[in-house]
Amino acid sequence: MNRIHFHLSCLIVAIVAMQASAFTNQVDTAKVADAVLARSKGVSAAESAKDAQGAAAFYADDAIVQGPGTAQLQGREAITDMYRQFFADTTFKGISSTISNITVSQSGDFAYEVGINRVVYRSANGDLLDMGKYLLVWKKINGDWYIMAIAFSSDAPAPAPMNPSK
Numbered sequence: 001m002n003r004i005h006f007h008l009s010c011l012i013v014a015i016v017a018m019q020a021s022a023f024t025n026q027v028d029t030a031k032v033a034d035a036v037l038a039r040s041k042g043v044s045a046a047e048s049a050k051d052a053q054g055a056a057a058f059y060a061d062d063a064i065v066q067g068p069g070t071a072q073l074q075g076r077e078a079i080t081d082m083y084r085q086f087f088a089d090t091t092f093k094g095i096s097s098t099i100s101n102i103t104v105s106q107s108g109d110f111a112y113e114v115g116i117n118r119v120v121y122r123s124a125n126g127d128l129l130d131m132g133k134y135l136l137v138w139k140k141i142n143g144d145w146y147i148m149a150i151a152f153s154s155d156a157p158a159p160a161p162m163n164p165s166k
Contacts, residue, residue, distance in 0.1 A: 027108030036102050036111045036138050039145040047095050052083035060139060060146040068132075068153045093120040093127060097134065111138040111145070117152060131155050 039058060046054035056079045065073040065082060073082055086092060099115040113136040121128045134152035138145050 027104070027106060029104040029106075029108065032104045032108050032111065033102045036104070036113065036145050037099065039138070040099060040102075040113060040136075043147070044097055047083075047097075050087040052080055052087055055083050056080035058147055060141060060148050063147050064149040066149070066151040091121045091123065093122050095119045109140040112136065113138065 043055055043058045046058070056076050059076050059079050061076050062074060063076065063079060065079055067073075073079055095117065097115050097117045099113055101115075102111055102113045104111045113134075115134055115136075117132050117134050119130045119132075121130065132152055132154040134150060136147055137149040139148045140146075
């Protein structure tokens with residue numbers, strides 16, 4: 001009987017310790033969201049400065065980019081090239097984004113961000129605004145937040161096929 005009480009006591013102590021550990025390891029999601037927000041503002045600043053290398057530095061080595069009308073890109077090198085081409089386009093005038101929401105996982109090592117983006121292009125008829133939305137996934141890697149994936153699209157309707165004249 002003594003042995004059963006001993007094992008039962010050990011089990012109870014283990015359960016209480018696990019529950020106490022769960023309470024002490026609570027993640028302050030608001031604090032994590034602030035850290036992600038700071039990194040997001042860093043990406044925006046690099047994009048506004050047309051700094052391809054600086055913007056790509058916020059992406060994980062194996063990050064994925066899914067943009068409209070293009071094949072999926074993967075890897076920081078491909079993402080850097082994407083930024084270089086984008087910023088080299090002489091019609092490109094600027095980009096900005098507005099964060100709508102940042103949601104943090106309970107574990108505090110993943111977050112996602114949704115928002116609105118605005119891209120301005122020069123044209124012979126004046127500036128053109130392309131508004132859209134994005135979904136961005138952040139992951140904490142070695143203590144820093146990196147973009148793992150981003151998908152973005154334009155709110156403009158897809159071009160309609162032209163009917164040939166009859």
